[in-house]
Each structure stands twice: as structure tokens, then as C-alpha cells.
Amino acid sequence: MGFLKELWAFLRVRKKLWLAPIFVVLVLLGGLLILAQGSVIAPFVYTLF
Amino acid sequence: MKILGISAYYHDSAACLVIDGEIIAAAQEERFTRIKHDPGFPCQAITYCLAEAGIAPQDVDHVVFYDKPFLKFERLLETYLAFAPRGFSSFVTSLPVWIKDKLFQKTVIAHALKDLWGKGVDWESRLLFSEHHLSHAASAFFPSPFESAAVLTMDGVGEWTTTSLAVGQGNTLSVHKEIHFPHSLGLLYSALTSYTGFKVNSGEYKVMGLAPYGAPTYAKLIKDHLIDIKDDGSFALDMSYFNYCTGLTMTNAKFDALFGGPPRQQESTLTQREMDLAASIQAVTEEVVLKLAKGIARSTGQKNLCLAGGVALNCVANGKLLRENVFERLWIQPAAGDAGGAVGAALGAYHIMLGKPRDVPKGLDGMKGAYLGPAFSSHAITESLTRCGAVFTTLSDDEVIEHTAQALADGKAIGWMSGRMEFGPRALGARSILADPRSPAMQKLLNLKVKYRESFRPFAPSVLRENVGAWFEMDVDSPYMLLVADVARDKRRAMTADEQALFGIDKLNVPRSTIPAVTHVDYSARVQTVHRETNPRYHRLIQRFNELTGCPVVVNTSFNVRGEPIVCSPEDAFRCFMGTELDVLVVGTAFLRKAEQHASLTANYKENYALD
Structure with missing residues (x-):
């Protein structure tokens, strides 16, 4: 939670709120890529592309 | 606090x-x-x-x-x-x-x-x-001896900034100007480092060392296509030639086409082309640094300049900056890279x-003096060396100085570990390999038999501060080996017409001064001034060497082999000593001769470390 608060504050101070949705998508995508390294989720990731 | x-x-x-x-x-x-x-x-x-x-x-x-x-x-x-x-x-x-x-x-x-x-x-x-x-x-700025100064930082990239100009005053530091990624002088230098077949983040020194063998024949090409330099030193790169924003390499096919061929393969033979490329990027870097410094001097009116960031380790550019007298005084952070x-x-x-x-x-x-690392007590040194199986004699401090100076004068290569370890990339007389700079064969011998590194790379001199003006064309403090100056004219040896005609590395073997082991092919040397205040023991050693030989200069190179971090502990020093062709090792007051060590302790050392 602390991380999200800091990230939000950072985006506001930097006037980069437009990055927030991209940030969320990328974090999800990155999370998937990490999980895919464990191979169980890999087939699911492939369908995304 | x-x-x-x-x-x-x-x-x-x-x-x-x-x-x-x-x-x-x-x-x-x-x-x-x-x-x-x-x-x-x-x-x-x-x-x-x-x-x-x-x-x-x-x-x-x-x-x-x-x-x-x-x-x-x-x-x-x-x-x-x-x-x-x-x-x-x-x-x-x-x-x-x-x-x-x-x-x-x-x-x-x-x-x-x-x-x-x-x-x-x-x-x-x-x-x-x-x-x-x-x-x-x-x-x-903060460790500099200035109350106020302009501060210039240049490196590959931090967050966004690649070059920044600030003004330091008392305990404040205000940023005046920044150049942002992807436009980076450090990354341009690294791109050419990679293209000439050296590793990014460690090979930049080699490019700088290689530059004096070549001519800056590609400088115009670089300025016409790769970098647009303005009068105040600000610059922009043409990113269509680079791949570092989107790829895993520094340069791309368009870059290769511009320079007429693919990058040199690592560890393959160096040709005049790489030397000319090195000379060219060095010349362009110097031009940018000088223009930036002149721009800062104009815009801030400051008399002092402080430098840091990886590009500030380019001591050739720093030396030029000093000679141009853009600022009255110059101070460079010894750990200018990311460690600093x-x-x-x-x-x-x-x-x-x-x-x-x-x-x-x-x-x-x-x-x-950058002596900010660990030191080892006599007791710890004795214990460590005994554990390693070393044969050594513990001497008084005066005896250590006498024996070491004598061994240097006899042409021995010496591993010297004394006091607190240096912070930053340079060995400054606490973890150094020392040798006699008057010997014409010393550069090649140290490169090939002790350091196991490329034979083109020059060594640096440590000179007593009080004698620097007589031996080199500079008379300022350079305690951190971050300024390059020419060897004094009366110490140089004129090359014959045949020798002048030699190209590239062949020129290296021609003795060019009375201290050939530390004189580069263009008569330059990367000078360290040794100060009694910061390293009295090293100062005494060189002073004694001067009394014996009339030469207040010694070869000083880092105590390690290629790819190895500089030694830290007595064990590291002994291992490196036994794995190389060093003749003598001094650790604090312990004195070791290679001939007296057990042959079984000799190690095949150079393959322990990946090439840098």
C-alpha cells in the first residue's frame, strides 16, 4: 500500500498522471511475464499475443 | 549525525x-x-x-x-x-x-x-x-576545497540526466542546466568503445589509452552525423545511428555503414582503424567538454570548477581543460563513477x-587522499601471511622504505600494500604495483608478465608534489591521477626520423624520454602527485628512490591483474603476488621476495578472472 501511495505521489509531483494507466497495464503484463517464467501460466500468456 | x-x-x-x-x-x-x-x-x-x-x-x-x-x-x-x-x-x-x-x-x-x-x-x-x-x-562539490564553484557532471545516464551544470555555494547546490537521455556524451563514448571491440563500462579507459596511437580522421564524420555540438557545449545525438534506446547493443547497421564496416570482435587484432576511431571520439569528447566548461564559465562567472560522473575519469580531456585555463582551479572527484x-x-x-x-x-x-578503505594492523598482516604459507621478514618502517627503494632501483616489480585502501578506480600508492620508470622494457614487462593486459596500455607515474613541475608540464596538485600532462621537454628524447615514421603500437617500444615506462607515444603521462600530508609513507619511499637514482618518479599501476578487482586484504595481495611475475611484495612492514617463497604456492592466476 505504501508503494502505491508513493507511486501516486510521484506521478502527481511529476505531472505524469497520464502514465498511470500505462503503468498499471505494464505492471500486470510484467507480472504475467514473471509468472510465465514458471511455465504454468505460459499458455495463457501466449494467447494474449 | x-x-x-x-x-x-x-x-x-x-x-x-x-x-x-x-x-x-x-x-x-x-x-x-x-x-x-x-x-x-x-x-x-x-x-x-x-x-x-x-x-x-x-x-x-x-x-x-x-x-x-x-x-x-x-x-x-x-x-x-x-x-x-x-x-x-x-x-x-x-x-x-x-x-x-x-x-x-x-x-x-x-x-x-x-x-x-x-x-x-x-x-x-x-x-x-x-x-x-x-x-x-x-x-x-562538497568534498572540494572551494567555498563556491561551478559543478559539471557528465556520464552515460542516471534517471533522465546525462549532463548537468550546477553551482555550489556553501552548503547549497543549485542545478542550472541539464541535458537529458538519450543525448549523452558518455553513451556516445561507450558506443565507440563497443564498436572498437571493448566492453562498455570498462573498456572506455582502453579507448582513451589507444587514442594517442591514431589520428582523429573520423572526428568530422562523427560531428557531421552523430552529434550536433552547439557553442555552449550543449549537444544532441542523431538517434538513428544508435540502438541503445530499444535494443541490447549500442549501435546499429546504419552506424556500421557510416564507419564502413562491422564492429571489431573483442580480443581480435587491433588495427590502425580502431586507433583512429579512438583518437576521433577522444577529440570530439574533448571539444564538448571544453565548450561546456567555457559555456559554464561565461554563464556562472565562477572561478572554480568541480567535475564528476564517468566522463570526468577521462583524464586526457581533464588535462586539456586545465591547460586551457578556462577556470582558475579544477577539482575532480576521485571516485567520479557510480561508486562515488x-x-x-x-x-x-x-x-x-x-x-x-x-x-x-x-x-x-x-x-x-581517497584513502578511505580498510587498513590492516601488523598483527593481522602477520597472521594472514602466515596462514597463506608466505615466507616473510618483518622490518622496521625505515628498513621497509630502504629495502623497497633499493629493489625499485634494481629494476624489480613490487607489489605495495600500505595503509588504508583507496576509494575509486585508481590505485594511489596504497594498493599499487610499483616499478622503475627509467627502464625502457618496464612497460611491456608489466603489461605482459604482471598485469596480463594489452601491451598498448600505458602506465602512470607517481611523482613527488614538489618535483612535478620539473618532470611534467604542469605544476598543480593531481593527487587522484585524473590529469594528463606532457613529460617536461628536457626529459624527452627526440625520436629519429625512422622512429617517427613508426605507426601504432610499434611506436610504443621506442624510448621517448628518460622515464619511458610512463611516457605515452604522444609524450603524455597520467600524473599522480604524491603529498606528504595524505600519504607520508609513499612520499618517503619515492623520496628515498629519488636519493638513490635522482628520479622522483615511480611507475604506479593498480595491484591486480586484468579483470580482477584491486587487492584489498593481505591474502589478496599474496595470491596476486604468487600468481604473477612480481619480484617483491610489501604488506605493511612485512617484506617478501618471490625467490624465497615455496614454489608449490605459485598459482595459475590469470585465468581466474574473466577478461574486462
């Missing part, structure tokens, strides 16, 4: 402890782990810093990290967005690393501290972050974030 500065997770991890504004200790992690450019969390360096000061972890008021991960991630994201869909493979490679670790650096660092020091303190609440170039600027960010982070937090006053350092500067 006790502040610990940390740089980590990219390359050259380090820690630095500042107490009430004074730098107490600083060390790079690679020296302890024996992994060159170790990027890991600097556990051992931190442990050493606290031990040096005799304080407990809970006494540390703040821990400061040297850059800002969110800001760096913002730069990565925006860069990928700007170039999308190009760069997808690079994106896929780097994103998981960020999502796993780097984005959560605050938590990662707090956990690392908890693992190291236990759960007694909430480290997250004591953790601060400093911007990368502000860390560099702080490391350049730990110093800047700690000092920046103390003066800028916490608003504490700054006393202008007395003496040379606040870096204490």
Missing part, C-alpha cells in the same frame, strides 16, 4: 559513511567479494564502514540511495513508448527485472538492511533517495536535504 550513502544494483556498488559532514569511510563492494564491478547490495562495504567508525547499525540516522528508481522507470517507460513497437525484445527483457525488484527498491533495500543488521530498526523510515546526477554533483555516488548521496542528504552547514575542507580536500 551519521549518514550512510549507498550505490548499488547497476555496477560498482559501494558504501560511504559520513559523520557530521566528514567522510569517515568508503569502499567498493567488488574489493571484498572479488567480483569486478559487483552490482550487488554492498553488505561487506557497509559492514566495513560501520566497523571503521566503531558504530552500531542503530546509530545510523539515515541511509541514502544514490538514485531514484521511480524516475528511472519513468524514463524507461517513456523511452519504450516513444520508440514502440521497436524495442519490444529489450522491453520484455528488462520489464520483469523492474517488476520483480527495481521498482520496489525501497522495500528491497530495507529488507537487505534488515537481513544485514536485524529487525531492531524500521529502516524504511530512515531511507532517503537522491537523484543520480545530484549525487554526482554533491560528490564533486555513495559519497554524494550521503553528503547531499546531510547538506541539501537536512540543511546542515558545510565547512570548506582544510588541506587538499575532504577526500583524505
Whole structure:
């Protein structure tokens, strides 16, 4: 939670709120890529592309 | 107030402890782990810093990290967005690393501290972050001997900034101008480093050393196509020639086409082309640095200049800057690369974030000669060497000086470990290999039989401060070996017409002065002035060598082999001694001769380390 608060504050101070949705998508995508390294989720990731 | 500065997770991890504004200790992690450019969390360096000061972890008021991960991630994201869909493979490679670790650096660092020091303190609440170039600027200004100065930092890239101009005044540092990624002088130099077949982040020194063998025949091409330089030194790169924004290499096919061929393969034969490329990028770099400095002098009216960032390790450019007299005085942070960010982070937090006053350092500067690392007591040295099976004699301090000076005069190559280890990339007479610079064969011998490195690379001289003006064309302090100057004219030897006609490395074997081992092919030398105030023992040694030979100069190269971090402990020194063709080893007051050691302890050493 602390991380999200800091990230939000950072985006506001930097006037980069437009990055927030991209940030969320990328974090999800990155999370998937990490999980895919464990191979169980890999087939699911492939369908995304 | 006790502040610990940390740089980590990219390359050259380090820690630095500042107490009430004074730098107490600083060390790079690679020296302890024996992994060159170790990027890991600097556990051992931190442990050493606290031990040096005799304080407990809970006494540390703040821990400061040297850059800002969110800001760096913002730069990565925006860069990928700007170039999308190009760069997808690079994106896929780097994103998981960020999502796993780097984005959560605050938590990662707090956990690392908890693992190291236990759960007694909430480290997250004591953790601060400093911007990368502000860390560099702080490391350049706060330890400098100036009340006010212009501060120029140049490196590959931090978060967004690649070049910054600030003005330091008392305990403040205000940034006036920045050049942002992807336009970077450091990355341009690294691109040419990679193209000439050397490793990025370590081969830049080699390019600089190779430059005097060539002619800057590609400089115009570089300026016409790669970089647009304005009168005030600001610049922009044409990114269509580079691949570092979106790919895993520095340059692309268009770059290859511009220079008429593919990059040189690592470790393949060097040709005149690489030498000319090195000379060209060096000339362009010098032009940018000089223009930046002149622009800063005009815009700030400052009389002093402080430098830091990886490009500030380009001592040839620094020497030119000095000779141009753009500023009255110049001070360069000895750990100008990322390791020095730990110093800047700690000092920046103390003066800028916490608003504490700054006393202008007395003496040379606040870096204490860069002797900020661990020292070993006589007892510890005896114990270590005995454990290693070494045969040694413990001498008095006067005897050590006498025996070592005599061995130097007899042409021996000497491993010299004395006092506190240096902080930063240079050996400055605490962990050095020393030799007689008058010997014409010494450069080749040291390169091929002791250091196991490329034969074109020059060695640097250590000269007594009081004699520097008589031996080199400079008469200022250069305690950190960061200024290049020519050997004095009366010490040079004129080359014959045949010798003049030689090209490239063949020219190296021609003795060009009375101190050929430290004279580069263009008569230049990377000078270290040795000061009685900061390293009295080393000063005495060179003084005695001078009495014996009439030469107040010795060859000083780092005590390591190619690819190995500089030695730290007596064990490291003994291992390196036994694995190379060093003749004598001095560790504190212990004196060792190779001929007296057990042959069974000789190790095949050079294959232990990956080539850099």
C-alpha cells in the first residue's frame, strides 16, 4: 500500500498522471511475464499475443 | 549525525559513511567479494564502514540511495513508448527485472538492511533517495576545497540526466542546466568503445589509452552525423545511428555503414582503424567538454570548477581543460563513477536535504587522499601471511622504505600494500604495483608478465608534489591521477626520423624520454602527485628512490591483474603476488621476495578472472 501511495505521489509531483494507466497495464503484463517464467501460466500468456 | 550513502544494483556498488559532514569511510563492494564491478547490495562495504567508525547499525540516522528508481522507470517507460513497437525484445527483457525488484527498491533495500543488521530498526523510515546526477554533483562539490564553484557532471545516464551544470555555494547546490537521455556524451563514448571491440563500462579507459596511437580522421564524420555540438557545449545525438534506446547493443547497421564496416570482435587484432576511431571520439569528447566548461564559465562567472560522473575519469580531456585555463582551479572527484555516488548521496542528504552547514575542507580536500578503505594492523598482516604459507621478514618502517627503494632501483616489480585502501578506480600508492620508470622494457614487462593486459596500455607515474613541475608540464596538485600532462621537454628524447615514421603500437617500444615506462607515444603521462600530508609513507619511499637514482618518479599501476578487482586484504595481495611475475611484495612492514617463497604456492592466476 505504501508503494502505491508513493507511486501516486510521484506521478502527481511529476505531472505524469497520464502514465498511470500505462503503468498499471505494464505492471500486470510484467507480472504475467514473471509468472510465465514458471511455465504454468505460459499458455495463457501466449494467447494474449 | 551519521549518514550512510549507498550505490548499488547497476555496477560498482559501494558504501560511504559520513559523520557530521566528514567522510569517515568508503569502499567498493567488488574489493571484498572479488567480483569486478559487483552490482550487488554492498553488505561487506557497509559492514566495513560501520566497523571503521566503531558504530552500531542503530546509530545510523539515515541511509541514502544514490538514485531514484521511480524516475528511472519513468524514463524507461517513456523511452519504450516513444520508440514502440521497436524495442519490444529489450522491453520484455528488462520489464520483469523492474517488476520483480527495481521498482520496489525501497522495500528491497530495507529488507537487505534488515537481513544485514536485524529487525531492531524500521529502516524504511530512515531511507532517503537522491537523484543520480545530484549525487554526482554533491560528490564533486562538497568534498572540494572551494567555498563556491561551478559543478559539471557528465556520464552515460542516471534517471533522465546525462549532463548537468550546477553551482555550489556553501552548503547549497543549485542545478542550472541539464541535458537529458538519450543525448549523452558518455553513451556516445561507450558506443565507440563497443564498436572498437571493448566492453562498455570498462573498456572506455582502453579507448582513451589507444587514442594517442591514431589520428582523429573520423572526428568530422562523427560531428557531421552523430552529434550536433552547439557553442555552449550543449549537444544532441542523431538517434538513428544508435540502438541503445530499444535494443541490447549500442549501435546499429546504419552506424556500421557510416564507419564502413562491422564492429571489431573483442580480443581480435587491433588495427590502425580502431586507433583512429579512438583518437576521433577522444577529440570530439574533448571539444564538448571544453565548450561546456567555457559555456559554464561565461554563464556562472565562477572561478572554480568541480567535475564528476564517468566522463570526468577521462583524464586526457581533464588535462586539456586545465591547460586551457578556462577556470582558475579544477577539482575532480576521485571516485567520479557510480561508486562515488555513495559519497554524494550521503553528503547531499546531510547538506541539501537536512540543511546542515558545510565547512570548506582544510588541506587538499575532504577526500583524505581517497584513502578511505580498510587498513590492516601488523598483527593481522602477520597472521594472514602466515596462514597463506608466505615466507616473510618483518622490518622496521625505515628498513621497509630502504629495502623497497633499493629493489625499485634494481629494476624489480613490487607489489605495495600500505595503509588504508583507496576509494575509486585508481590505485594511489596504497594498493599499487610499483616499478622503475627509467627502464625502457618496464612497460611491456608489466603489461605482459604482471598485469596480463594489452601491451598498448600505458602506465602512470607517481611523482613527488614538489618535483612535478620539473618532470611534467604542469605544476598543480593531481593527487587522484585524473590529469594528463606532457613529460617536461628536457626529459624527452627526440625520436629519429625512422622512429617517427613508426605507426601504432610499434611506436610504443621506442624510448621517448628518460622515464619511458610512463611516457605515452604522444609524450603524455597520467600524473599522480604524491603529498606528504595524505600519504607520508609513499612520499618517503619515492623520496628515498629519488636519493638513490635522482628520479622522483615511480611507475604506479593498480595491484591486480586484468579483470580482477584491486587487492584489498593481505591474502589478496599474496595470491596476486604468487600468481604473477612480481619480484617483491610489501604488506605493511612485512617484506617478501618471490625467490624465497615455496614454489608449490605459485598459482595459475590469470585465468581466474574473466577478461574486462
